Amino acid sequence: MHIILFITFSTTMKPKKRTTIYDIAEKLNITASSVSRALNNSSHVNEETKKLVLKTAAELNYKRNILASNLRKGESKTIGIVVPRINQNIFSNVIAGIEETTYSKDYNLIICQSNESHEKEVKSINALINQHVDCIVISVAAEGNDYSHLQNVIDHGIKLIQFDRVADELETLKVLNDNHQASLEGITHMIEQGYKRIALLEGPQNLDIFRQRKQGYLEALKLHNLPVIDELIIENAWTKELGADATRKLLSLAEPPDAIFASTSDFSALGVLEVATSMGIKVPSELGILGYSNEPFTELTSPSITTIDQFSHYMGKTIANLYFQESENKESPVVPRTISVKPKLIIRASTSRRSYQ
Amino acid sequence: MHIILFITFSTTMKPKKRTTIYDIAEKLNITASSVSRALNNSSHVNEETKKLVLKTAAELNYKRNILASNLRKGESKTIGIVVPRINQNIFSNVIAGIEETTYSKDYNLIICQSNESHEKEVKSINALINQHVDCIVISVAAEGNDYSHLQNVIDHGIKLIQFDRVADELETLKVLNDNHQASLEGITHMIEQGYKRIALLEGPQNLDIFRQRKQGYLEALKLHNLPVIDELIIENAWTKELGADATRKLLSLAEPPDAIFASTSDFSALGVLEVATSMGIKVPSELGILGYSNEPFTELTSPSITTIDQFSHYMGKTIANLYFQESENKESPVVPRTISVKPKLIIRASTSRRSYQ
DNA sequence: TTTATAAATGCAATCGATTGCACATAATTT
DNA sequence: AAATTATGTGCAATCGATTGCATTTATAAA
Known part of the structure; x- marks a missing residue:
């Protein structure tokens, strides 16, 4: 990589004192x-x-000088957001949704990425507490199951709103997807398309969302009297690479699956698709694929990938509204409540065995 | 969309006074x-x-209480970032790059989206000045050509670093791609692949980067003695939809192009590809396509799209380092300088006429 | 033992904006 | 004309942390 440095010309410092x-x-x-x-x-x-x-x-x-103003008033008109990664579809959309609503009310957003690391999540939370943010919105990292740092947020009198991936035991405001239902519908759809040996790539089971997706999968099988086959359930396959690895393993079984539900993410589903394609296995006729999240790329692959849309932008707006609604009636106690958004199955080519061929 | 509301149970407010x-x-x-x-x-x-x-x-x-501390010390250990959209590849990568470097130094990032609106950009900048951020990093919105708000940043003694899309007339630190060179190389590659009537989808010409890309295109044609054909140059085709529209127009010409350079973005290139595919025109044999930015999806389409990688993550790290380097020697004046990163042509199927068929 | 020096702590002002209280002036009411 | 009520300002304290200067205490040198 080349770096070229142009020195243009120099100008003098302006230590200019700001007007007060x-x-x-x-x-x-x-x-x-x-x-x-x-x-x-x-x-x-x-x-x-x-x-x-x-x-x-x-x-x-x-x-x-907002610092002085905030210090005096004891508020900051700032909302802190902690997400695993800002460039994942659901998170960037939630952030955009929050931003749309808070922008008009002159709120600032401080956005932190945990990169799925618990340590970084804790550090971010502490930084936000230091900053005296009025509210923290979080979707927790995959790593870790100690949520005392979140309790700490509440103890500091800062509003806490959890979304998507939540620490269930904490009594906070929560905005969730109904993962169980979505998963159930997705698998039901696959069964209706004639798939019988559906494998599951599951996510870290310490996260509620992944447990729910698994439950939905199990329930769908049960409802249709399909057996649960242990060797078709693969743990922690939630990146593209892990999805690919899992697929290689699954497809080399004596009795390989005829469909794979990458319950963790569309990235994982992409790994599945790539391996299947490179092995010459036809999707959807020989192998059905269901992803999760409706990442933009899922409609670009060939075949396009059936997935589940989480209405993430809407979730963001809901979160922001929840905050404002909550801060209006300051006297009354916070009622911990859960808003559950029902996701939508987006049927595309990767599972459309009946209609396609 | 269904919304289900669970009222769990209530808990009492904790107006807890924070320890000082x-x-x-x-x-x-x-x-x-x-x-x-x-x-x-x-x-x-x-x-x-x-x-x-x-x-x-x-x-x-x-x-x-950081507010009090910062007020007293006159610094904020906060960097403000203003980008058109956080979920575009280059921007989310730059942000991630900046974050990696600043995180270890306990800096906070406040991230604002202009959504390409000049008004929102101005508002964001003002909010950041109010916040007393130590530095503002910006890639300007497509809209607008008045940069007094940026001059204002400098006048307030806040460091300003521009990247990618910059206001050229302002003497600030700049981190750029060499767009001209990248464009030149891309077109040269296409010419070498045998394309002779290469169309250009250009971006808003008030932005330097798009002017440079056009220059590179023109220079490449000139170097290879190819004529510049006006009807093959389409203005402002920089979304997927506009790219698609432009393509329809181009392909219905009496003498349609045999290649299209979507200099604005990969999204535009995607529009080109979709229209071509739906019209039954084969890519790359009948039509070559070159995009810009190396969005992740470009390797997923079929055929995959040749594009230009901007080393955006690296740019982010460069920006952060530049800031720290600059703040170390406080006494010495700021030397406005430009760091130009050379982008890389990523050759994929959409232009590989020779090697593919 | 006295004096010089270092180490640890306290005092009080400061950063800039906000706000309850007091006061003065003007406008309104009896 | 006297009494009452608005209206507009000023004063001074406050938010919490930092820091130059002064002071005290402990330690080392003479």
Whole structure:
């Protein structure tokens, strides 16, 4: 990789002192109190003074020091978000959804990535507590099962909203997908398409969402009187590579599966597809594939991948609204509640055995 | 979409007052000064006291109030990032790159999306100035050509680093791709593959990067004595839909192109591919396609799309390092300079006419 | 033992904005 | 004209942490 460095030319430092309300006050021969009131549009200032202050503030390029303001007011108008990775479909959409709603209310978002590491998650949470954020929105990392850092958030009087991957034992606001239902519907669809030996790639079972998806899978089999075959259930296959490995293993069984449910993610499903394709196994006729999350790429692969949409953008908006609704009635106690969004099965080519061939 | 609401049970509010250094001081019968010094690991405290303070702080679950600290110290250990969209490959990678480097130094990132809107960009910048961030990293929105808000950043003594899409006239630190060179190489490759009528889908020409890509295209044609054909150059085709529209138009020409360079993005290239496929035109034999950005999906389409990788993760790390390097020597003036990263052509099936068929 | 030096701590001001309380002036009511 | 009520300002404390300067205490040197 080449790096080219152009030195253009130099300019002098500007250690410029920022204008404060005192500067404005001095210039107008009034006190800082009045300036503050004017800037906050208080009714206790003369209209004239208000205009004058606003005008002068603009002239002096005044910018309110939020640090000072927040310190005094004890709030920060900031929401912290901790997610495993910002570039996963569900997370970037949730963030975008939150942002849309909070933006209009002049809230800031501080976004942290845990990279699935528990240690980093804890560090991020602590940083956010230090920052005095008003609310923390989190989807927990796969790693770790000690949630005292989240309890700590509550103990600090900071609102906590969990989504998607939640620590079930904590009594907080939760916004979830109904993973069980989605999984059940997905598998039912596959059975209807004639698949009989459906393998499951499961995610870390310490996370509730993956347990639920497994339950949905098991229930669907049961409902249709299909046996649960242990060798068709593979643990922790939740990246593309692990999905590929699992697939190689499954397809080399004496009795290989005729379908694979990559319950962990579409990335895993992609691994399945790639291995199947490279082995010359036809999808969906010889092997059905079901993913999870409706990543954008699932409609681009050939064949396109059947998956489950989580309405993640909507979830984000729900989270933000929940926060604002909650902060309005400050007196009343927080009622821990769970909002469950029903995901939608997106049927594409990778499971459409009947209609395709 | 179904929403199910479970009311679990209620718990009481905890308006809990947070512990401050004064609480610790009181408990230990010393002053806040000493506590502060202990917590900051100053050499002017007794080792005993230091240990005692640290122990008590832990016991009382003390968390430093960063707002107060920052207010006093006049810094924020926060970097603001403004990008058009966080879920575009280059941006999420740059952010991840910045984060990796800043994380270890206990910096926070505040991430804003402009959604390509100039107004929102200005608002975000103002919010970041208010926040007293130490540095703002920006890739400007397509909309707008007035950059006084960025000048304002500098005037407030905040470091400004531009990347990818920059306002050229501002003398700031810049981290760029050599778009011209990348474009030149890409087109040269296409010419070598035998394409002769290469169309260009260009981006908003108020952005430097798109102008450069066009220049590279023109230069490549010139070098190989190919004519520049006006009707093969389409303006502002930079979403999937616009790319598709442009392609329909191009392919219905009396003399249609035999290749299309979607210089704006891979999304646009995807639109090209979809239209071509639906029209039964074979890629790459009848139509070559070159995209830009190396979005993950480009290797998943069939055929896979030739594109240009921008080393975005590396760019992010470069940006962060640049900032730290710059803040170390506070005395010396900021030298505006440009770091240009050379992108890499990723040759895939969509242009491989020679080797494929 | 006295003096010089170092180490540890306290005091008080500071960062910038906000806000309860007091006060003065103007407007309104009896 | 006197009494009452708005209205607009100022004063000063406050939010929590930091830090220069002063002071005390402990230690080393004379």
